[in-house]
Amino acid sequence: MTLRIGVISFAHMHANAFMYCFQQxxxxxxxxxxxxxxxxxxxxxxxxxxxxxxxxxxxxxDQHLDAVVISSENSTHRKYTELAANHGCHILCEKPISVxxxxxKAMIDVCQTNNVQLMIAFPCRYSTPILRARQLISEGRLGSxxxxxxxxxxxxxxxxxxxxxxxxxxxxMDHTVHVIDVWxxxxxxxxxxxxxxxxCFFSNETGIDDTGVLMAEFAxxxxxxxxTSWSRPKNRxxxxxxxxxxxxxxxxxxxxxxxxxxxxxxxxxxxxPNGCDGAMISIWHFVVCFSNRxxxxxxxxxxxxxxxxxxxxx
Amino acid sequence: xxxxxxxxxxGTVGNGHAESIAHLDDxxxxxxxxxxxxxxxxxxxxxxxxASILSQNELLESSDIDAxxxxxPTIFHFQHAKKAIECGKHVYIEIPMVRHxxxxxxxxxxxxxxxxxxxxxxxxxxxxEYQTIKQKFDSGSVGKPVTIRMGRRTPHPQRWYSNFDxxxxxxLDAMVHEFDYIRWCFxxxxxxxxxxxLGRMNTEKLDYALALLRLESGAIxxxxxxxxxxxxxxxxxxxxxxxxxxQFDNQYTNPILISxxxxxxxxxxxxxxxxxxxxxxxxxxxxxxEAIVANAPNPVTVEExxxxxxxxxxxxxxxxxxxxxxxxxxxxxNRPSIGGRS
Numbered sequence: 001m002t003l004r005i006g007v008i009s010f011a012h013m014h015a016n017a018f019m020y021c022f023q024q025x026x027x028x029x030x031x032x033x034x035x036x037x038x039x040x041x042x043x044x045x046x047x048x049x050x051x052x053x054x055x056x057x058x059x060x061x062d063q064h065l066d067a068v069v070i071s072s073e074n075s076t077h078r079k080y081t082e083l084a085a086n087h088g089c090h091i092l093c094e095k096p097i098s099v100x101x102x103x104x105k106a107m108i109d110v111c112q113t114n115n116v117q118l119m120i121a122f123p124c125r126y127s128t129p130i131l132r133a134r135q136l137i138s139e140g141r142l143g144s145x146x147x148x149x150x151x152x153x154x155x156x157x158x159x160x161x162x163x164x165x166x167x168x169x170x171x172x173m174d175h176t177v178h179v180i181d182v183w184x185x186x187x188x189x190x191x192x193x194x195x196x197x198x199x200c201f202f203s204n205e206t207g208i209d210d211t212g213v214l215m216a217e218f219a220x221x222x223x224x225x226x227x228t229s230w231s232r233p234k235n236r237x238x239x240x241x242x243x244x245x246x247x248x249x250x251x252x253x254x255x256x257x258x259x260x261x262x263x264x265x266x267x268x269x270x271x272x273p274n275g276c277d278g279a280m281i282s283i284w285h286f287v288v289c290f291s292n293r294x295x296x297x298x299x300x301x302x303x304x305x306x307x308x309x310x311x312x313x314x
Numbered sequence: 315x316x317x318x319x320x321x322x323x324x325g326t327v328g329n330g331h332a333e334s335i336a337h338l339d340d341x342x343x344x345x346x347x348x349x350x351x352x353x354x355x356x357x358x359x360x361x362x363x364x365a366s367i368l369s370q371n372e373l374l375e376s377s378d379i380d381a382x383x384x385x386x387p388t389i390f391h392f393q394h395a396k397k398a399i400e401c402g403k404h405v406y407i408e409i410p411m412v413r414h415x416x417x418x419x420x421x422x423x424x425x426x427x428x429x430x431x432x433x434x435x436x437x438x439x440x441x442x443e444y445q446t447i448k449q450k451f452d453s454g455s456v457g458k459p460v461t462i463r464m465g466r467r468t469p470h471p472q473r474w475y476s477n478f479d480x481x482x483x484x485x486l487d488a489m490v491h492e493f494d495y496i497r498w499c500f501x502x503x504x505x506x507x508x509x510x511x512l513g514r515m516n517t518e519k520l521d522y523a524l525a526l527l528r529l530e531s532g533a534i535x536x537x538x539x540x541x542x543x544x545x546x547x548x549x550x551x552x553x554x555x556x557x558x559x560x561q562f563d564n565q566y567t568n569p570i571l572i573s574x575x576x577x578x579x580x581x582x583x584x585x586x587x588x589x590x591x592x593x594x595x596x597x598x599x600x601x602x603x604e605a606i607v608a609n610a611p612n613p614v615t616v617e618e619x620x621x622x623x624x625x626x627x628x629x630x631x632x633x634x635x636x637x638x639x640x641x642x643x644x645x646x647x648n649r650p651s652i653g654g655r656s
Contacts, residue, residue: 146511147522149538195507195638197526197534201460201556211460213534215507215526223509225524225536231460231554 002027003287006065007034008057008080009072010045011160012094014121018069019049021283029287035060037072061087067286070094073166074173078103085114092119092286096177099168119286122181126282134186145187148224150179156230162206170209172198175228180216189218202230315607317341317404320379322370322394323386324348324357327408331383332361334596341381341603347373348386370394374401381431381606383599384408388487389480392417395432399424404431406602410490411619413482415627418620419646425616433602433612434619436494440601441594443562447551448499456555459500459533463552464492467543475541476518483512484521485633486626489539493625494618495551496537502530507638508629525629526638 005022007015022029033052036042046053054060060068061083067090070080077098084091091111097120098104111118124130137145152175160166167173184190198212211229218224317340321328324346335343343362347370348354354367373379374397381404384394392412398405411434412418425432438444450456466488475481485508497503510523522542527535550563592600601613624644632639642648 146515146520146542147509147524149524195526197507197528199460199532199534201458201532211534213461213526213536215509215524217509221514223524225526225538227461227463227536229461229554231559233558 003029004032004064004066005029006032006060006063006068006089007045008060008068008070008084009036009038009076010034010041011036011038011073012071014094015045015069015071018071018092018121018283019045022287023049025283025287032063032065033060057083061089065089067092073160074099074168075166078107081107081118082110085110085116085118088114088116090117090119092121092283094121095181096120096168096173099173121282122178123282124178124182125185126285130182130186137186145222147222148183149226150183150224151227152176152179153227153229153232155232155234156202156210162203162208164206164208167208170198170200170203170212171228171230172196172209172212172214175230176212176214176226179226179228183218183224187218187220187222189220189222191216192219193217315340317603317606318344318378318380319383320345320347320368320373320376320381320403321357321383321385322347322373323384323408324350324353325385328383328385329357329361330595331385331406331599332357334593334599336361337596338600338603340607344378345373345376371397374398374403379403381405381602385435387474387480388413388482389474392421395421396424399428399430399432402430404602404606406433406435406599407616407619408435409437409494409619410482410486410623410626411616412623413480413486415620415624415644415646415649418616418623422616422620431602431605431612432616433598433605434614434616434622435595435598436491436498436614436618436622437594437598438491438495439498439594439614440597443564443567444495444551444594447553447560447562450560451499451553451555455558456553456560457557459529459531459553459555461552461554462496462500462533462535463537463550463554464495464535465538465540465548465550466491467538467540467548469543470519470521470541472519478512478517482626482630483510483517483523484539484541485510485512485523485525485629486623488541489523489525489537489629490622490626492537492539493629494614494622496527496529496535497621497625498618499553500529500531500533500535503535503625503628503641504528504530505638505640506625506628506632508632510633512630512633523629523633525632527625528638 009015019031022031031049031051033054034042034046035054035057036045039055043053065087068084070077070084070091070093072080074096077093081091081093098107107118154175161174180191193216195215196212198209200207200210202210211231214226214228216224216226319335319341321332321343332343335341343365345366345368346354346358346362347368351367358365358367368376374382374394382398383406384391384398385408386394388410391407395405395407412421451459475487481487505528506525508523508525511517511521520542523539525537527537529535546565548565553560598613601610604610605612625641628639628641628644631644
């Protein structure tokens, strides 16, 4: 069964990454059409990806869609999610879920009411190094995690990312969510307090926060810092690198064991490392889950997916 | 003028200084003191065969000694520095300058009343990479500072370092390097928020701290200090300015990597392994001797030593309060007086 997908907006550049991933899945997914408030941008995308452009959202929803991808400005996630849910479409929504807790709650509620799935694009969870970390932690191989140090930085974006009414915030809004999501997932534990130092150093004309360093504490006593800044020079690649440092009690106690070097390890996610592209795997997951209306396959095991040859590696 | 030097504390650091002295003109080690006579003997045998082994008091009171290097556990720094100054010696104090803030303030007063050179061992500033970074930054190559990230990771040195009352934990003993460097390069710090393993678990064999600093200039600094580390000594620094980034990470630039399996040799993992002819330690000791014999400026003053210790205490206070602490709260006039002490 081919999943019929509509794409709402190319405001977020990740829409292109999603399209790339869908293309790799051949007949598992079909991009039925694109709607974009910015007609020129939408038409251009429809040319690029050889699909139809619809000048109204309603026309797109008339195409008997199974699911939509929402990659619009953060502040419009709620509007499009409500529309999609009311049309019975499953949703893959770009992160952050929304610009306010109230909106986020409303989005979850409307999807529950309409019995559709709402998936937030957190590809880091599907990244094989992260999966490996989770496995090592859950098997107790590292002992308990003591502290976390992370950076998720990038270059200064432009356009609506620098407009608070559309983005909901700056670098802290944009770059905190990926890492915090992974950390919550790895630790199985919630953050209980957060402090941040932030500022506007690179985008003076907008006044939005382009620099932020967070200090957080989890309910289990693990403490963490995270640098979320848009502070990387434009000429540097990769665009964004996320580093997670983990310290474990058990591992670190084995100071002089010559083969034990996992007391501290780094996970680096680059845009397209061979075989650990979280975006690809997350899209595959999305398609597999929502192709089956019974939702039976929603809880399939991720490690199984690792061996799967269902898609072509980029 | 020829400086006759005494070394108090013949541990790894004391040996390092003795090695530097052996390569310097105008100075000779005349006496060594260590509660462990074997350690003192080993140092003299290796670096200063003509030096005598004395008790601390004998060394400090000896008229044959002009200057003293204090490289023993932190808890003794103040009393030995005080006595040395009172005995008319020039003094080089290993970092951290003192264990307690009130000791640091008293030491600054003592030095003010004295004409002796008192230098604090903040050697990080004298390592080539760190000097180049400051030069690049000062020349405006990356613009205004935005974020400063520094890290230092070693195994836990254990022994007296395991006792918070003696060492002040990884924060006073290790992070103090970064506090000094950040303050030296980027100016005063307004507030500090620090979290560490202190109070969360037994830190006798593992210690780890993360600190977040806001500078008066508006820049944000982040410091990682680890005594949870296995393997090579690691240190890194990254300066992000509004015009670019300067980075140094010894993991990628070390021209020599050495691994030891036996624990004795592995103590080298606590220090930077560097084949440069003039290490930071050497340059700083050289600066101290030149300040004595040639009226050169004191390379690191006790005021600066106190400021680094104050930042460490601000970080520790922040851990206790579980919130950010203004550095100004740690100034003498703003601190609640401790009972029994005037």
